[in-house]
Each structure stands twice: as structure tokens, then as C-alpha cells.
Amino acid sequence: MKKRICILYTGGTIGMVPTENGYAPKKGYFYDAIAAIPDLNSHDMPEWDMIEFDPLLDSSNIAVEQWNQIGRAIRDNYEAYDGFVVLHGTDTMAYTASALSFMLEGLSKPVILTGSQIPLCKLRSDARDNLITSTLIAGAGNVKEVCLYFGGKLIRGNRSTKSSADGLIAFDSPNYHFLAEAGIDIRYNVASLLTPPLNADFHLTEFKQISIGVLKVFPGIQFSLFESIMTESLKGIVLETFGAGNIPSYDDALLPIIRKAFENGTIVTVCSQCQSGTVTLGAYATSSALTKAGAVSGYNMTTEAAVAKLYYLFSLGLSRDEIKVKMEQDLRGELTK
Template structure:
């Protein structure tokens, strides 16, 4: 029996049409594009059904509300399909894939995010291969988790990051190997597919719009400028540091800010600006203030995964202490344990 796959279209370049203001998503346009792809009607293709989200959005406009809507759509259709292909704009695809990896608890079916850099309405669109291969991967069922397929590589969703604004291999997974490579055949890496076990029926853990910030450290940063945002309302902050977790002392201005954040109950997660490698707080003297303040290491998590994980943990109602503890634990294959 053929597998049944739901194609969930959220917007993004793959289904956009040209307008006088540039490319934009248009309801109904993607359905027409899909009818023009003969391979989708091939006997080798799984049975598929298109579900369009409303409204369709450029992915730069995706928010926590849309994450909830995508998660809800998958939850509502879960029993009817063997897998899902989520068509999404590339700009924030890694954020949404990371979010869904936490939101869909006990997921036992493939959820494959993909899209394109060139719309399907253009002759050289990369969307055809990305879509067709994603459908086959979803139907094969071997990667029963949230993944991102693009340019011949199947990546764990919460390990992916966008690396190119115009290249057709737009995504990378700097700290984790691809789950599969698509050449003449789709070859899976069985060891890479391993992740923390999840058991039981699918549960949806919707996110709340918790106050979270991201701050990138740079040479000459004046930390005092950021003091006004460090209020009790700020629940968590991802700090992108140099190297393995190193920061400038800011003329002595940083430590009081970190201490203030700690007193306010703000969870400070340290990630690295480097694409590859891991945070090791305390390895260098320049990271000692962060370790002493109670900041937690994001280890080798991407910023996208760290942000999504904070939303998830705060939405589950955990205390700041519990959020800190769980941020350093591998929940969905998002980080490498020590």
C-alpha cells in the first residue's frame, strides 16, 4: 500500500509568484505548480495531499504563533498520514524546525522541512528536487523525527542553520553529520539517526511567547547599553560569545549586568559564534565570569536550537533552575553530551 504524505505549505519562496513588489506567496498558486510536476503523479511517488496554511507568509514574518499553528496542523492530521513535508521559507526554516522538534513530543513519523531558493515558477527552480526527495524520505519513514532536507542533504532539524542567502546548498549542520545523503540513492547514516528515545502517543506542547533575547558579543561592545533590557520581565537570553564561551570584560561593566540578570531570574545560555565546536565555560579566564554567575553552557547547540529550547522549557512552566538544568541535557538530539 502506498504511503500517504501531507504537504503542509506555510509560504516561502518555493510557491511564490512575481508581483510588482517582488516575489510573494499567493493562495492556490502552489497547487497549480504541483500539478505541472509529472514526477508527483509517478507510480513511484507516495500519495500526497496539499494543506495550505492561512495566511501564507514570507518566513521572515514567522512568529511563535505560526509555530503553534504548524504544530497544531501536524497534530490534527497525524493519524491520517504516514509523514509530513513542511514547505517553508529558508530564512527562518531552521528556527521553525528546531521549534517543532521540541513541540511535537513523542513524534514517531517523519516531519521534513524543505523549500527552495528559486520559486517553482522559474525554470531553474531547486524546489522540484527538494520537494520530490523530501516526499520520498517522508514515505520511507526511516528518519522519524523533525528534519530539514535541502540540496542533497537530510539534516536533523534542530542541528541545522542557514549558511547561504543565494546558494542552492543553503543549509549546514556544523556539529552533527547529515542523517542521509541523496545521490543516485538515498543513503542513511544509521548512527546519526540515534537520539534520545521518546515513547507514548504524540503530544503537542504549544509554545508561549516568553520574553527571550539574543545578544551577540563583538569587540568594543558597551554592555551598559543593554542594561535597560535586563529586567525581571526577561526570562532568558542567548549570549553568542567568542570561541569556546569567551567574552571581553567590558571595562568591568559586564559582571554587574550578569549578576543583575541572575538576581532577576533570567536564564543566560552561552552559545558560540563559531559555526563548529562547543562552549566550555571556564576553559579560559575570559569565560570565568559567566561560569561564576550561573550561566549555562549551550555546548554545541545552534542559536536557533537554543532559542527554541528556551521557548519550550518556559512554556512547560519550569522554574528558572529547572530550565538551566534541562538546557544542558540532550532532549531531542540538539546537543552533544559531555
């Protein structure tokens, strides 16, 4: 029996058409466009249906409610399909892939996000291969987690990051192996795949509207400018530091702000600005002070994964101490200690 795949068309460049104001999505256009692709109707392809979001989403406008909307669409159709392909704009695809990896509890089916840099309607579009290969991967069922497929590479969703604004190989997995590579054959890195939890019931944990911030350290930063945002309403902040977790001393201007945030109950998670490598708090004197001020290590998590993980843990209603512990634990394959 053929596998059945649900294609969720949320929006993005892949389905846009030219207008007088530039490329824009067109309601009702995309189903006919992909139905006309012979390969999608090949005997070797799984059966597929498409659900078009209304309104179609611009990925730059994706936020918590849109993540929940995508999660609900997967939950509501979970029993009817063997896998899912989520068509999404590239700008925030890595954030959505990270969010879904935490939201979809007990997942035991493929959820593959993809899109394109060039609309399907244009010559040289990368949309066709990304869509066909993603659908084949979803139908094969070898992966049972949230992934991102783009430019011949299959990446764990919460390990992905957008690395190029205009290249056809637009995403990278800086701190983890590719899960598969598509050449003449699709070659899976079986040892790197997640194993689904045993006897776990699938369910959706919707994200709550939580105040989360990201602060990138740079040479000459005036930390005092950011003190005003460190209030009790700020639940979590991702601090992008130099190297392995280092910060400039500047008369220790940052540490009182971090301590203030800690006292307010804000979870401060330290990630690195380097794409490759890990945060090791305490390796240098300039990073050990962060631990003393109450910060936790994000190890080699991407900023996208750290943001999504904070949303997830706060949405579970956990205590601050529980969240601090779990931020440093591997929950969905998002970090390596």
C-alpha cells in the first residue's frame, strides 16, 4: 500500500508569482502548479494531499501563533497520514523547524520542512527538487523527527540555520551530521537519526506568548542601554557571546545586569556567535563570571533552537529551576555536551 503524505503549504517564495509589487503568494494557485509536475504523480511517489493555509504566511511574519497553527494542522491530520511536508519561507524556516521539534511530543512520523530560493514558476527554480525529494523522504519513513531538507541535504530541524540569503544551498547544520544527502540515491546517516520514544502518545504542546529576547554581544557594546529591558516580564534571553562563552569586561558592566535578570526570574542562556563549536562556561575567566551570575550554557545549540526551547519549557509551566536544568539537557537532539 502506498504511503500517504500531507503537504502543508504555509506560504513562502516557493509558491509566489510575479505581481506589479514584486513576488507575492497567490491564493489557489499552488495546488494546480504542483499537480502538473509529472514526477509528483509518478508510480514511485507516495500519494499526497495538500492543505493550503489561509491566509498564506510571509515567513518574516511568523511568530508563536503561526507555529501553533502549523502544529495544530499536523496534530489534526496526524492519524490520516504517514508523514508531512511543510512548505515554508526560508527566512524563518530554521526557527519553525526548531519550534516544531519541541511542540510535537511523541512524534513517530517524518515532518520535513522545505521551500525554495526561486519560485516554482521561474526558470532554474530549486523548488521542484526540494519538494519532490522532501516528499520521497517523508514517504520513506526512515526519519521520525522534524527535519529540514534543502539543496540536497537533510538536517535535523533544531540543528539547522540559514547560512545564505541567495545561494541554493541555503541551510547548514554547523554542529551535527547531515541526516541524509541526496545524490543519485538518498543516503541516510542512520546512526545520527533520532529514535522515537517508546509507547509515547503523540500530542501537541502549544506555545504560550512568552517574552523572549536575544542579545548579541559586540565590541564596544554599551550594556547599560539594555538594562531597562531586564524586567520581570522578560522570561528568557539568549545571550550570543564571543567564542566559548566570553564577554567583554568593560568594568563588569554586564554582570550586574545578568544578576538583575536572574533575580527577576529571567533565564539567561549563553550561546556562541560562532556557528561551529560549543559554549564552555568557566573555560576562561571572562565566561566563568556568567555562571556565577546565574546564566546557563546553551552548549552547541543554535540561537534558533535556544529560543524555541525557552518557549517550550515556559509553556510547560515549569519552575525556573526546572527550566535551568532542562535548558542544559538534550531533549530533542538539539545539543551535544
